[in-house]
Amino acid sequence: MRKTLMAAMAAAVVAGALASPPAEAKTFRWAFQGDAQALDPHSLNETFTLGLLGNVYEGLIRRDPELKIEPALAESWEIVEPTRWRFHLRKGVKFHNGNDFTADDVLFTAARTRADGSDLKTRLAGVTDIIKVDDHTVDFVTDAPNPILHYEWATWYIMDKEWAEANNAGSPTDVTGGKENFATRNTNGTGPFMLVSRETDVKTVLKPYDGWWDAANKKHNLTEVVFTPIGSDSTRVAALLSGEIDMMYPVPVQDMNRLEGDANTSVLAGPELRTIFLGMDQELDELQYSNVKGKNPFKDKRVREAFYRAVDVNAIQKKIMRGLSEPSAIMISPFLFSRSAEFKRLEHNPEMSKKLLAEAGYPNGFEVGMDCPNNRYVNDEKICQAVVAMLAKVGVKVDLLAQPKAQYFAKILRPKRDTSFYLLGWTPGSFDSWNVLYNIIATPADDGRGKFNVGGYSNARIDELTTQVLSETDATKRDAMIHEAFKLLDDDRGYIPLHQQGLAWGKRSNIELAQRADNQFMLYYVNVK
Amino acid sequence: MVAFIIRRFIQSLFVMFVVALVSFAMFQFIGDPVNQMVGIETSLAERAALRERLGLNDPIYVQFWHYIVNAVSGDFGLSYQHKRPVADMLLERLPATLELSLVSALFSLIVGIPMGVYTGLNRDGFLAKLFLTISLIGISLPTFLIGILLIFVFSVMMANAPPIPVFDLFTIYPSALQLPSFGRGTTVDIGSWRTGLLTTDGLKALIMPSITLGLFQLTLIMRLVRSEMLEVLRTDYIKFARARGLANRAINFGHALKNTLVPVITITGLQVGSIIAFAIITETVFQWPGMGQMFLLAVQNVDIPIMAAYLMLIAFFFVVINLIVDMLYYVVDPRLRVDAGKVSGHG
Numbered sequence: 092m093r094k095t096l097m098a099a100m101a102a103a104v105v106a107g108a109l110a111s112p113p114a115e116a117k118t119f120r121w122a123f124q125g126d127a128q129a130l131d132p133h134s135l136n137e138t139f140t141l142g143l144l145g146n147v148y149e150g151l152i153r154r155d156p157e158l159k160i161e162p163a164l165a166e167s168w169e170i171v172e173p174t175r176w177r178f179h180l181r182k183g184v185k186f187h188n189g190n191d192f193t194a195d196d197v198l199f200t201a202a203r204t205r206a207d208g209s210d211l212k213t214r215l216a217g218v219t220d221i222i223k224v225d226d227h228t229v230d231f232v233t234d235a236p237n238p239i240l241h242y243e244w245a246t247w248y249i250m251d252k253e254w255a256e257a258n259n260a261g262s263p264t265d266v267t268g269g270k271e272n273f274a275t276r277n278t279n280g281t282g283p284f285m286l287v288s289r290e291t292d293v294k295t296v297l298k299p300y301d302g303w304w305d306a307a308n309k310k311h312n313l314t315e316v317v318f319t320p321i322g323s324d325s326t327r328v329a330a331l332l333s334g335e336i337d338m339m340y341p342v343p344v345q346d347m348n349r350l351e352g353d354a355n356t357s358v359l360a361g362p363e364l365r366t367i368f369l370g371m372d373q374e375l376d377e378l379q380y381s382n383v384k385g386k387n388p389f390k391d392k393r394v395r396e397a398f399y400r401a402v403d404v405n406a407i408q409k410k411i412m413r414g415l416s417e418p419s420a421i422m423i424s425p426f427l428f429s430r431s432a433e434f435k436r437l438e439h440n441p442e443m444s445k446k447l448l449a450e451a452g453y454p455n456g457f458e459v460g461m462d463c464p465n466n467r468y469v470n471d472e473k474i475c476q477a478v479v480a481m482l483a484k485v486g487v488k489v490d491l492l493a494q495p496k497a498q499y500f501a502k503i504l505r506p507k508r509d510t511s512f513y514l515l516g517w518t519p520g521s522f523d524s525w526n527v528l529y530n531i532i533a534t535p536a537d538d539g540r541g542k543f544n545v546g547g548y549s550n551a552r553i554d555e556l557t558t559q560v561l562s563e564t565d566a567t568k569r570d571a572m573i574h575e576a577f578k579l580l581d582d583d584r585g586y587i588p589l590h591q592q593g594l595a596w597g598k599r600s601n602i603e604l605a606q607r608a609d610n611q612f613m614l615y616y617v618n619v620k
Numbered sequence: 621m622v623a624f625i626i627r628r629f630i631q632s633l634f635v636m637f638v639v640a641l642v643s644f645a646m647f648q649f650i651g652d653p654v655n656q657m658v659g660i661e662t663s664l665a666e667r668a669a670l671r672e673r674l675g676l677n678d679p680i681y682v683q684f685w686h687y688i689v690n691a692v693s694g695d696f697g698l699s700y701q702h703k704r705p706v707a708d709m710l711l712e713r714l715p716a717t718l719e720l721s722l723v724s725a726l727f728s729l730i731v732g733i734p735m736g737v738y739t740g741l742n743r744d745g746f747l748a749k750l751f752l753t754i755s756l757i758g759i760s761l762p763t764f765l766i767g768i769l770l771i772f773v774f775s776v777m778m779a780n781a782p783p784i785p786v787f788d789l790f791t792i793y794p795s796a797l798q799l800p801s802f803g804r805g806t807t808v809d810i811g812s813w814r815t816g817l818l819t820t821d822g823l824k825a826l827i828m829p830s831i832t833l834g835l836f837q838l839t840l841i842m843r844l845v846r847s848e849m850l851e852v853l854r855t856d857y858i859k860f861a862r863a864r865g866l867a868n869r870a871i872n873f874g875h876a877l878k879n880t881l882v883p884v885i886t887i888t889g890l891q892v893g894s895i896i897a898f899a900i901i902t903e904t905v906f907q908w909p910g911m912g913q914m915f916l917l918a919v920q921n922v923d924i925p926i927m928a929a930y931l932m933l934i935a936f937f938f939v940v941i942n943l944i945v946d947m948l949y950y951v952v953d954p955r956l957r958v959d960a961g962k963v964s965g966h967g
Binding site: 122125128129131134135136137210211212213264265266270271272275276290291292293294319320321322323325326329330332333334335353355466495496497498499500501504505506520530539542543 | 652653655660666701771906922
């Protein structure tokens with residue numbers, strides 16, 4: 092019995108070893124560290140979920156690999172009046188189920204986007220009315236002139252009215268309803284790929300949609316796409332090295348050399364749009380986590396500048412990010428603001444930091460608590476540890492609390508706002524400076540302004556400029572206003588910008604693709620050679 | 621016997637109730653689910669409204685009460701992240717975890733018992749010492765490291781090794797021996813049970829995860845069998861058996877091994893529960909689509925409905941397994957079967 096078993100096993104091993112090597116697959120297999128939460132295009136405003144869905148669904152506009160706006164479901168648009176935009180819809184577009192795309196679908200999608208359970212309500216912020224002019228023309232009326240109305244519409248995906256209503260998916264999934272929504276696991280878009288099958292967190296299979304309106308100009312040569320989430324960093328790297336997958340991201344920084352060193356794999360690295368920065372509580376009269384009582388040292392500009400000058404971003408870039416970062420001088424990616432080159436970082440100068448601290452009345456430094464996430468940004472906890480060490484050199488003793496993002500954000504974000512000194516990253520969803528001014532820099536207010544201005548930095552002139560920037564339609568004047576706002580912030584040392592985090596994608600050598608700085612992966616630029 | 625089972629059943633219900641209570645108390649400390657459910661641009665007012673609708677503002681005991689009432693009627697809620705019924709998601713994931721646990725338990729028994737017998741019989745043999753040394757690895761290396769090492773050798777190195785020609789006769793392709801580093805391979809649906817046991821692909825995908833998961837149990841069983849063997853071999857009935865002139869084989873396997881198996885069965889039974897529960901790490905390393913992996917993701921994203929249901933289910937497994945072990949004692953140990961009053965003089 093035992094001998095038979097052994098013989099059988101040996102035979103199996105030899106048979107396996109003698110078989111010819113597996114034939115090269117024609118499908119494109121890729122992995123990301125997580126999965127899209129749901130396939131409902133309106134249930135979550137998150138980069139990866141919307142990015143994956145962007146291969147199946149489409150918006151009125153789309154963005155090319157350089158992030159420039161291109162017509163998609165809308166062929167063209169014009170501003171009829173300052174507060175009225177007219178979109179001319181593309182004719183002859185069909186959804187994956189064969190239904191025609193018309194103005195009714197746009198109106199339906201707009202209503203769905205505003206329903207309970209939708210997380211994309213901001214896509215239509217300021218839109219007061221949507222009017223169907225004819226079957227292929229739609230007007231959007233806004234409460235004030237808005238030059239960037241359509242900037243985020245590349246990820247505002249249009250759904251088929253008939254399909255959604257027939258399947259009881261007229262409004263987005265609401266977890267409190269207790270019932271699953273049809274659109275959570277089924278799709279019907281107009282995009283270049285259609286869904287074949289999906290198992291959450293296991294596997295999602297797509298195939299090209301032959302009836303795609305832009306099929307004549309298609310840039311990919313794929314016949315099938317298999318997406319698998321792989322959560323463990325080392326497993327994801329191993330799967331790429333072993334050829335089980337053709338592409339994956341993100342590449343952990345410590346494995347970049349490994350992938351570069353292998354003849355079959357390479358790394359595509361580039362700057363991402365996310366700015367990583369340090370924020371200081373300038374709102375409370377006494378810091379929550381500090382040994383300084385009765386006053387708030389961060390209200391003193393000299394202290395903020397001392398912190399700024401104590402941090403050596405070049406060392407962080409070299410030692411912690413291993414080159415995968417670009418030191419920042421302003422609070423937005425240089426790609427997204429034309430005059431960003433006019434800003435320079437303050438020089439790293441610990442001696443001057445000490446002097447400034449002494450002038451501010453802290454010759455021996457002081458103690459402060461710092462909050463940091465440990466699974467949100469690239470090497471976030473290590474960056475914080477480095478900052479702690481750098482501040483220690485100028486006499487500031489930092490007590491670091493690094494936590495997983497779930498606990499971290501619950502602690503530092505409003506309404507709790509329980510922090511004195513923190514690290515945060517920000518990507519403007521609209522690829523525009525106004526988003527940064529409004530969310531991060533403007534004085535916090537009840538209407539949502541300054542929602543992520545955790546430190547409560549406040550400058551009345553910047554608030555004024557923020558309002559003006561939103562409705563200024565002249566590009567040069569607008570840029571001048573943005574420039575002024577960023578300059579004021581810089582002079583105030585309101586924040587300490589650290590770097591633009593880099594993005595790194597790993598691929599097999601036979602794969603060609605286009606990398607976008609917003610970290611969205613567009614399958615219709617992929618070629619398997 | 622019936623009274624015993626009923627008593628244990630009531631105790632089990634109490635255990636599960638306590639597990640639910642404790643886990644609910646813990647959920648207050650793992651972060652805010654709302655921040656994980658919405659994008660960054662969602663306003664504070666909308667976040668507050670969502671929190672209210674989810675009932676997260678209610679006192680813990682109210683939340684707990686709602687949960688228990690719904691759970692009793694079989695409704696475990698919708699996952700915050702995936703917006704799907706949690707009961708469905710757990711049932712989908714259950715086969716993957718059970719198959720992996722079962723295969724690794726079998727692996728640890730089939731390999732562990734013979735190794736234990738061998739090392740017990742040849743205490744000073746070179747091979748026995750080698751086994752014992754190697755088994756230290758099973759105990760001392762953390763699971764994820766074993767998994768990653770296996771992946772490195774059998775997925776990465778095998779894939780990239782050049783073919784080896786053997787005397788112009790044939791060529792060995794190491795890449796054919798390559799094992800998948802993630803996932804379950806091809807699966808087949810039998811009713812609602814998704815199995816990986818029926819395809820070559822699926823079986824290949826099972827090899828590394830089950831070794832990773834079973835290595836610790838293997839070491840445990842091997843050492844247990846070994847020490848039991850050493851113990852049993854010293855007893856009188858073995859000496860008598862030898863005096864009777866029985867063959868070594870009959871003594872070692874017919875008498876000695878049989879008597880070592882009682883504690884092995886107990887330990888194995890109890891370990892099955894831990895294997896299922898500790899599959900979390902193995903499943904994460906190999907992206908094995910089981911319940912453990914889903915639980916870990918749920919913890920990261922504060923998906924309370926999934927966490928609660930998973931913990932209840934694991935508690936249920938432990939309770940059932942313990943119940944079975946208790947009942948096995950009844951079968952194995954005659955003393956428990958007789959009511960105390962009827963015990964006659966000998967005891």
